[in-house]
Amino acid sequence: MLSVWSSSPSDILYILELTLVVLLGLAFGSFATMMAHRGYILKFGKGWQGDDSKSTRSQCPKCQAKLGVFDLIPLLSWLFQRGKCRHCRAPISPVYPAIEVSVLLMSLSFFFLYGFEPFALLFCVIAASSILVGLAVYDLRHKILPNQMVLALAILGLVYRFWPSSYETGIKLQAIEYLGGAALYAVLAFIMGWVMQLLLKKQALGMGDVKFFGAAGLWLGISQLGAFCILSGVLGVALGIGWQYVMKEKVFPFGPALIASFYVVLLLNGSLLP
Ligand SMILES: [Zn+2]
Known part of the structure; x- marks a missing residue:
């Protein structure tokens, strides 16, 4: 059995780090609930469950x-x-607790795979997890990805990729990979949406999805574009079939498939932390 008192300093440090990640994960989980809920109040002037309270x-x-x-x-x-x-x-x-647990698990999975150093990057991922879960819940309920949350995700991506200790290959190549990634992902999504609109004769990808692609490109980079597109395509088809089966609606939100793909590719991307 693990005893704090008989452990070496590194064990105690690990327990402290783990505790901090758990606390941050739960706190940002609450924040995700607030974002999804408050975002709705800002847009529609009333709460989720029909209550008119302006509170969260x-x-x-x-x-x-x-x-x-x-x-x-x-x-x-x-x-x-x-x-x-x-x-x-x-x-x-x-x-509410499902949102909190999701953010907690995302934070922990990143910590277990990549550790605590440097903390700034882990913090970016925990904050981003909160935005991703908030976006997924919001899109499932209202079929829209709010601009403010996608923008916040992009800003965190900039900090994550241009944090001084995260340079893998020098600032120029870093900029090409990730700023280029943002542009390439967004342009590709725009073209895909346009082609699908021509084929299906209805809007298939919203502008919110296009902006989300841009933010994802900033985080994932040009090298992960293929993995992200394939995974989000597969998950999107699965979600679409499941949605029609369960909800009996033709139009389904694509955001959660994009968001899950984003996190899986980010998590399994070997070149993440220095
Ligand atoms: Zn009550």
Whole structure:
């Protein structure tokens, strides 16, 4: 059994690092919920579940009870209260803890594969995970990828790729690979959308998807374009079939397939950290 007291300093350091990643993952998980929810309020002037409150999660949508600090602890508050409001026992959507767990797992998977050094890059990935999950939930509900969230993802990608210690090959090649990647991915998505529109006689790829391709190119680079396109194509077809089967709707959101592909390619990209 692992005992903190009999461990070497490196073990203790590892436990501290792991704890920090877990806390950050959960905190950014809450942030993902807030982004998906608040983004909707900003756009439509009302909350998800039909409530008109302008708040995010600061009050119960049913009984309007103000939530305290304890109610807002990610994941744990939901588990301890067994998914119900403390005041009126109204069920709280399991989407909230699911979002938090997703961001936590994405943060942990990156930490286990690439470690803690340098922390700035890990932090970028944890923050990006939060945006990716927020975008996926938002797109599943409203079939749109909000500009502000895609822009935030792109800015994090710039920091990630141009952080001083992350230069693999020198600044010029770095710029060609990742700034070129952003342009190439976006142009390719635009052309694909245009061709599909001609063939299907309806809009297939929205401008939100095109912008997301640009942000993905900034993170993944020209060298990962093939992997990203193939994976998002496969996942997109799977999601489309599943969506028609379950939701009985012809139009399905493509964003979650793009977002899952983005994260898988980022995670499995061998040239990630120095
Ligand atoms: Zn309540």
